[in-house]
Amino acid sequence: MNAKPPQILLVNPWIHDFAAYDFWAKPLGLLILAALLREHGMGISYIDCLDRFHPEAPLQDPSARHGRGPYHKRRIPKPPGFYDIPRHFSRYGIEPPWLDADLEAVPPPDLILVTSLMTYWYPGVRETIGRLRRRFPGVPVLLGGVYATLCRDHAAAHAGADRVAAGDGPESLFRWIEVLTGFRPQWRFDPGDLDAYPYPAFDLQRTIGYIPLLTSRGCPFACAYCASRYLEPRRRTRRPERVVDEIRFWHDRHGVTEFVFYDDALLIHPERHIVPILEGVIATRRPVRFHTPNAVHIREIDGSLADLMLRAGFETLRLGLETTAFDRRSALDRKVDERQFREAAVCLLRAGFDKDRLGAYLLAGLPGQPISDVERAVLTVKASGITPVIAHYTPIPHTDLWPAAVAASRYDIEADPVYTNNAVFPCMPEGFAWEILTRLKNLVQEG
Template sequence: MICLINPFITSAERYGKEIGDIGGHQMPLGIYYLAAVLLRDGERVEVIDAEAMKLVHEELVKKLKAAPPALIGITSTTVAFRNARSLAELLRRELPGVPIVIGGPHMTAMPEPTMRTGAFDYGIVREGEEAFSRLVRLLIHGEGVPAEIPNLWRAAAGVVTPPAKVEYLADIDTIPFPARQLCGDLSMYRPPVGAFKREPVMSLITSRGCPYQCMFCDNNTFGRKTRFFSAEYVVREIKELVGRYGAREIAFLDDTFVLDKKRLHKIFELLEKEDIKFSWTCMTRANNLDFETLKFMADKGCWQLRVGVESGNQKVLDFIKKGITLEQVRNAAAWCKELKIQTTGFFMIGHHIDTPETIQQTIEFALSLPFTDVTATINTPMPGTESYEKARQYGSYDESDWTSLNYWTPVFVPKGLTREFMLEKQSEFYRRFYMRPGVLLRQLGKIRSPRAAVLAAKNAVLGLSFIKRKK
């Protein structure tokens, strides 16, 4: 048996404050893709999403000791890495001799420091499907040699060995669909309250990589070149989600779902031929949108878009290499309002060249737009990004505790700003946006079930305490 683990992390660790379940839980599709590849290879696989299951380390290890696996794989982001490492160290003590592999964004961003912790035998950077499959054949079946496995780091007797080559998959259509059938309870996964209309709602990724150069974004895992699953592949997976799992809504999680408009049209033309209909949401960029495309999307069931704006100052946008203009954002927001597509704008406070004036401009810009929702996080330079490399040139940066790299804690403070000022402005952002009668009415309109009402109430209480605490 091979065990793939998404380690436990509390909502307080992930979001910088205890928010319970209102932030939702997204299915960690990465390890479900790995599981699908191993199943295709004829292996026995178990996936344990300890975060969604609220399974603390001790309980997880007890479960594994009852039926020890032959190999353990752990995925981790930077904010979760302390937990991933402590879990690996506990597994080493309790299950000596079982190889432990680390993968995910943090390993890709900081491979050598990760391997030098001594907690892991192997590490896989970038995409893991091919490397993990070959590593399993090596460790369990004695096939191949480690030096020939791409993307594979090794650690033994204090010596860390990097891979001979690092590569991306050329044809992602060869990857099987995520092995969702291994999840015993798919109801564990749902977006945050207000981010879905109908249940069951399931998430889907239809491409890998992003061609844009945003300095704050870590694209090392999938690269700066977008590789698309074909329209036919996407439609087959959607048919499985609808037919096998009863999905009534789909959340497309691609960074730029609308990038290839020809493929977008083909996907929904094929779905129309199959008479498959569902409501859906996606992430996109303002510069990828035009009225005709948005109308097509609305006609095909799109009811909500999530758009990265980041700042209301054009010089700041240019500095962070966002590649959009304020005018493009205004147009996209106006078109969405006309088409009755709800829109969430994502903003950040504390860019490298932010000043009190540019932050205020960002707040005023957000208030001028007909967005349904906003998310205003704290700029957090993540390892592996240009933002991280330039952080100390433009301000102070404290990375002593990686659990603070959660986008809500000011670990980076630009010159001329203070931690307290950034938190005050974040609170003002939320308070001024949401404490408007029209916006409050739109929030009430999202409540479509008793469960949604409970979550909305919790969200309101948390929001009020958040505003009051930082006011």
């Protein structure tokens, strides 16, 4: 058994897609692992293939360091089967020669960890792993993340990694390290205690413009279109004071003012969780702002919570509405009804939120969904004083809606997850149409 702690390289891979944008997107899970490994005495290095601020990249507006912005991109051939889609396909992220130079500069690793996110982004994962293998032949590559968990067999056959860690999480990482390097780490704390973990290793980034926050894991709902319950079967939360301490740390140590909640169920049991968090933030008197790209549950919002969110600094508030066909939504979810939505909208507007800060996600492209349902939903949301935000449906394995998606799709999405790409509306029988996108966009913007 090797007694020497290994050197581990962590890599956030390229994206291959029709479009990609840094919409408060950071590889939080990978940076949690980086901090965990460092805490336990292992050597780490980190490469982000999506680094918008790479030294070789064209200069961006300096203000973009503190929020969203476009990735560098290079046009590449479309996957087979997409030749009829009248859109360009690109590799998003740093150029391959920049990656090669970065790999030359890191210490030779004993193990490489690669993460993954969208299932249909696996071609970018595969290209990244191929590049890593050319630079470090013989070094084992362990693939984890969402794609690895939802499509384990496909990932094992097509991603190019030596092993696939499907949904194992931090708790089993040390077993993989022992298997692949011979080194056996010993836990210094209970891995089931979210409050015991070190803060994610955001210091490994070239710039810390904003901080993603994960105050809880899991979701009590089992929505037909969402894989949260499969990915995180058990709901766990951090202590509110621990979350406040983390916000204070990043603000005081690194000057961060923008914080992004990555929770799937941020507002559940508000009096025990989000209320003490926000009251603690207000008490610190730090000038911070919050964003919720993952959306929050509407049913928990009342006048008191709306006021508290405004005072705490919620700047981008997204609501998980999905549809306004309330009489037929039981097949999708049971997380909000019409009365709860309308009351929440009134509370938020009375608190002082305006439509530029408030958005409600509406799913488009569901199996069997007529486009007229989406259009009616847009009008209903606009009438409530909130901005509609169209979210293109992505078919996801292990969800209740997956069989219907398989039956409705014009692609063989079971055989190849690349065809679940929401940009092509894979479950709409008429297929991708600029006219539909333009019609919805114009409807959202009218008035």
